[in-house]
Amino acid sequence: MLVKALGLEPAGNANFKDAKGHWAENEIMVLKSSGIINGYLDGTFKPNQSITKAEIVSMLSKVINTTSIPKPSKFNDVSGSWAEIAIDTLFDIGIVNGTGEGSFRPQANATRLESLLMIMSLLNISLGLSLDIELR
Numbered sequence: 001m002l003v004k005a006l007g008l009e010p011a012g013n014a015n016f017k018d019a020k021g022h023w024a025e026n027e028i029m030v031l032k033s034s035g036i037i038n039g040y041l042d043g044t045f046k047p048n049q050s051i052t053k054a055e056i057v058s059m060l061s062k063v064i065n066t067t068s069i070p071k072p073s074k075f076n077d078v079s080g081s082w083a084e085i086a087i088d089t090l091f092d093i094g095i096v097n098g099t100g101e102g103s104f105r106p107q108a109n110a111t112r113l114e115s116l117l118m119i120m121s122l123l124n125i126s127l128g129l130s131l132d133i134e135l136r
Helices: 002-006 025-033 053-064 084-092 112-126
Strands: none
Touching: 002 025, 002 053, 002 112, 053 084, 053 112
16 A cells, blocks of 8 residues: 555565565565565565554654654553654654554554555645544
């Protein structure tokens, strides 16, 4: 969804050993060559694994190229998370929301709807639009 939404094209040759022949191989290569994803330390991407909310937020923070001054976390369950700064920053600029209980659930799988709404919110803010995009 992110590759299509941003109209990204490959910026070089960047493959993961476990993505060859996968239905999303080209999109995975585009995200890797664009610096949006890195994969795992063992050189894999795990293309059939569900994406977590922390992972999609990390990808979006690389797209929007945010810089943030560390502040106290906005959520009661992201302190110490590898994606804490990205989560808090994207919350500050209106791209992500937490749950009603003050949590974000960074390790929970991101649904397609949640991912789509985050991507649409990123585009809304990046393009200076005023569309009302909210998970209800």
